[in-house]
Amino acid sequence: xxYKWNWEIFFQLSPDGTYTxxxxxxxxxxxxxxxxxxxxxxxxxVGTVIGVIRTSPMPWLVRLGNAYVELFRNIPLLVQMFLWxxxxxxxxxxxxxxxxxxxxxxxxxxxxxxxxxxxxxxVAEQVKAGILSLRSGQRMAGLAMGLTLPQTYCxxxxxxxxxxxxxxxxxxxxxxxxxxxxxxTIGLIELTAAARSMSEFSFQVFEAFTGATLIxxxxxxxxxxxxxxLERRVAVPGFIGMSPPVAAH
Amino acid sequence: MFANxxxxxxxxxxxxxxxxxxxxxxxxxxxxxxxxxxxxxxxxLARLSNIPGLSHVAGAYVNLIRSMPLVxxxxxxxxxxxxxxxxxxxxxxxxxxxxFLSALVTFTLFEAAYFCEIMRAGIQSIPRGQxxxxxxxxxxxxxxxxxxxxxxxxxxxxxxxxxxxxxxxQDTSLVYVISVTDFFGAASKVAQRDGRLVxxxxxxxxVYFVIxxxxxxxxxxxxxxxxxxx
Numbered sequence: 001x002x003y004k005w006n007w008e009i010f011f012q013l014s015p016d017g018t019y020t021x022x023x024x025x026x027x028x029x030x031x032x033x034x035x036x037x038x039x040x041x042x043x044x045x046v047g048t049v050i051g052v053i054r055t056s057p058m059p060w061l062v063r064l065g066n067a068y069v070e071l072f073r074n075i076p077l078l079v080q081m082f083l084w085x086x087x088x089x090x091x092x093x094x095x096x097x098x099x100x101x102x103x104x105x106x107x108x109x110x111x112x113x114x115x116x117x118x119x120x121x122x123v124a125e126q127v128k129a130g131i132l133s134l135r136s137g138q139r140m141a142g143l144a145m146g147l148t149l150p151q152t153y154c155x156x157x158x159x160x161x162x163x164x165x166x167x168x169x170x171x172x173x174x175x176x177x178x179x180x181x182x183x184x185t186i187g188l189i190e191l192t193a194a195a196r197s198m199s200e201f202s203f204q205v206f207e208a209f210t211g212a213t214l215i216x217x218x219x220x221x222x223x224x225x226x227x228x229x230l231e232r233r234v235a236v237p238g239f240i241g242m243s244p245p246v247a248a249h
Numbered sequence: 250m251f252a253n254x255x256x257x258x259x260x261x262x263x264x265x266x267x268x269x270x271x272x273x274x275x276x277x278x279x280x281x282x283x284x285x286x287x288x289x290x291x292x293x294l295a296r297l298s299n300i301p302g303l304s305h306v307a308g309a310y311v312n313l314i315r316s317m318p319l320v321x322x323x324x325x326x327x328x329x330x331x332x333x334x335x336x337x338x339x340x341x342x343x344x345x346x347x348x349f350l351s352a353l354v355t356f357t358l359f360e361a362a363y364f365c366e367i368m369r370a371g372i373q374s375i376p377r378g379q380x381x382x383x384x385x386x387x388x389x390x391x392x393x394x395x396x397x398x399x400x401x402x403x404x405x406x407x408x409x410x411x412x413x414x415x416x417x418x419q420d421t422s423l424v425y426v427i428s429v430t431d432f433f434g435a436a437s438k439v440a441q442r443d444g445r446l447v448x449x450x451x452x453x454x455x456v457y458f459v460i461x462x463x464x465x466x467x468x469x470x471x472x473x474x475x476x477x478x479x
Binding site: 003070071073074075076077078079080082083086087090091174178179180181182184185192195196199205206209212213216217220 | 329461
């Protein structure tokens with residue numbers, strides 16, 4: 001093959017004159033993790049609320065929750081990114097729109113919110129499945145003991161549901177890390193974007209992508225190991241720790 | 250808010266959006282699904298085989314692909330496919346590959362890893378006794394797989410395979426990063442040319458939403474109809 005490999009490229013200075021290419025990739029990985037973690041906080045909190053209201057006894061709340069999930073699940077993530085980043089400032093009143101466009105790190109905040117809400121719909125599906133997998137006697141027993149409905153969810157249903165859905169939730173967490181790469185389309189220099197710009201500046205395309213791939217693999221291995229540990233810690237005694245296969249990413 | 254919403258730009262660009270853009274998207278989705286299921290099934294058979302090394306190689310490929318973001322895989326193949334072409338044809342220089350072929354190779358090989366895991370779960374859902382019964386009747390490996398195991402595994406997994414196809418349909422929008430004109434690429438080109446970001450991006454979102462929602466309802470109905478009664 002007519003390609004000249006040069007692995008020392010990682011230790012050469014990038015065109016910005018202060019950092020090496022390796023450091024650029026690591027900064028990218030930092031943005032990837034920051035985006036994914038903040039978005040995960042949104043996804044988990046909003047997703048739990050939506051998942052809960054979809055199992056509530058109020059039909060209009062259930063319908064609202066279902067509509068929310070269908071909306072965020074049936075539009076590609078890339079299109080959602082563009083809606084948040086390009087369309088939202090335009091349809092807002094002028095003052096707010098200008099402020100949105102000019103704020104520093106706009107693409108980072110946009111990516112976090114967009115990715116968080118996108119993933120929240122998926123988390124909501126898991127939370128709902130987790131609650132529905134519990135025997136209905138648990139809810140009845142909670143209510144019969146004199147707990148209010150919110151208390152029943154807080155102290156009886158959700159603690160069990162979360163322990164059951166931990167495996168699918170951890171693969172959702174891996175997805176959010178990978179999906180953060182879509183934010184490069186709105187100008188966030190996360191890991192994939194850093195590798196892309198390294199390949200453009202240095203012309204060492206395959207080294208750059210190999211570097212990024214290795215960092216993603218390391219992140220994956222660490223997250224998977226952490227999740228396995230957590231799953232063992234919180235496993236519900238007497239349950240078979242198996243989750244059905246679901247379509248992903 | 251929608252006072253100066255320009256419907257006309259959408260209507261004017263409909264032929265371009267659907268005849269150029271959507272045709273690319275649908276073709277890419279269908280062909281990558283077909284190829285992905287075939288290669289994914291072979292990968293699943295490799296992962297479940299007893300041949301030393303084979304299951305490890307297949308497993309390593311699947312895990313590697315599944316730990317990478319699709320955008321990165323698209324970049325990888327965009328630069329790699331010309332070299333693969335050179336290697337296959339024995340040409341002296343990396344060969345030029347069209348956008349469609351490059352995207353097709355990328356999505357087929359990427360989705361194969363996900364289809365592999367679905368088919369593996371499908372094959373493992375068939376009771377072991379069936380494989381043993383096939384063997385007792387004198388069937389070889391390929392006959393037993395082709396006639397007994399795979400048809401049932403496939404039928405069990407049809408809803409999951411179709412759901413994955415809907416995800417693939419949405420994922421094809423990411424060819425945007427290599428400037429290919431799929432449905433979303435066409436919409437964004439018109440948006441930038443005419444300065445009509447709001448109209449075009451909202452319309453694109455609406456079209457993806459309607460198609461994905463309709464398809465997922467159809468999958469849900471299909472799921473009830475084809476479920477094997479046990």
